[in-house]
Amino acid sequence: MEVNFKNNGDSYFYRFIGINDTKKYNDELKTLQFKSSELENTCLIFDNEVPLSGEMELIQYIYNELQTMNINDMINQDITIFDDYQVNNKFLEALQYVVNLGICNENFFNDNVRNNFITKVIVWAYTYAKSIDFTKEYNPMCIYYGKIEKHEIYFLILLYKMGFDTIYINPLKEEYIEEIDKDKLSICKKSMQIGAIESFNERCEKGNVIENVETITKQIQREIHEDIFVNTGIFKPWQFRNGFSKSVLLDTIVEDIYIYYNEPAKLRDGFEVQGDVVKVPTFFYKIDGEYTDRAEYIKLVSHCLESYSLSNSNTLFIDDGNISSDEDLNDDMYQLMFCQLSDGTFDIEEIKKLDIYKFKKYNEVLQNFLLNKFNEVIKRDDLFVKKLDKDSCLKLLVLVLNLDKNIIRIVDNFDFVYNIPKIVIFLNKEDILSDNMIMLLAYLHNIGIDIIIFNPSGMCNLSNIIRNDKFNLVRLQKISYETTYNKLILSLAKPSVFTKLFKNK
Structure with missing residues (x-):
């Protein structure tokens, strides 16, 4: 949540939605509060609401005056809130924009409802913006934290159009702004986590002011990172450690497993990086039945388990259908x-x-x-x-x-750009996966894990839980109700010298 307190040019309007790290988030809000307190007469902070605190006499006066005004020509109406002519004129231009936007978006039931809206915006401007010092070397600022109503969004837009640097912060969710802000005046910065809204002051009380001076070494390191690793297709280890993965299903044929299965994410079709989000192309296969040629089937299973026996393996193998615990x-x-x-x-x-x-x-x-x-x-x-x-x-x-600790470990070792963790499941005879385990598989695939299910009997039905277009299903040449992984292992063993001798005879 980076905020520039020395912006002498055009104003900005940012929306910060969600949280990356709760402690850091509270520290950033505390720092924002502290820095804002240094901006004498130039900063507004609203905590979950913009109170309508104007006197009733003023509200009624403005409402009555609107009855005789040309709503479509607010700039030329006799409305003076700010002593400075240029500031007042900028306010009237911003007001006209907001009035037009409100009429376009809200389809007010009648003129009274429309004028109530306009009155509220003018009263808010009079109450909160009139005392702002517009002569400073930096833009005035408005910070709005928490839940927000539609009319309050229009007020933020008015302040932005007047030249305020405007920041809307909500740790939980976006509210109404995209449907109101038709001209895309604001820029949204979304984090993947969410948190309870609480109040601005409550969060600030939990935080500490960040006193962070970047060292020369850190600056050089950051510049090298930007020059070498950003938008070049070259990635350093754990570059996206604080980022997020987005699993993309590879729509392939079984033969593609031999080509792409052991390839790192960055070499698979569909790999993409968007900011801190890495699109990870993944396999999610349920392979029913076997090939008529048992050797060909063994070859396929063996290929999927190639890395299973290696040290530091990123592959888990499960041959009983119990992926993780579902007790209690x-x-x-x-x-x-x-x-x-x-x-x-x-x-x-x-x-x-x-x-x-x-x-x-x-x-x-x-x-x-x-x-x-x-x-x-x-x-x-x-x-x-x-x-x-x-x-x-x-x-x-x-x-x-x-989650089983071994699953957690392969996720912890998942560097989104490189080797993709894998779970291989072999269902013996007529074994199936429980609904709970199928639901868990959907979660694990969403992380970006390759999942291959060998189901010789074809009796396990993922489609009861997971949509058909979210995994690949292939049915091989014959269904077998007696195949087990252990039997398959025995057939993998090379024949002994004695076996060869007897066979020759």
């Missing part, structure tokens, strides 16, 4: 339901306070990544056959919080 779901669900926010997502900071939270031993970046990926999954309406209801969301959250 109901007990844990009860505790988690109180962490749910009004938009359906969950407050990750509240989750961390619970006794059932087991991620505390892991680094903060990994914890936030896993929890925010969960929030991302439950907000999606294109992943599951049926959008997750409240119980399903709670159930999935418990599953995530009880």
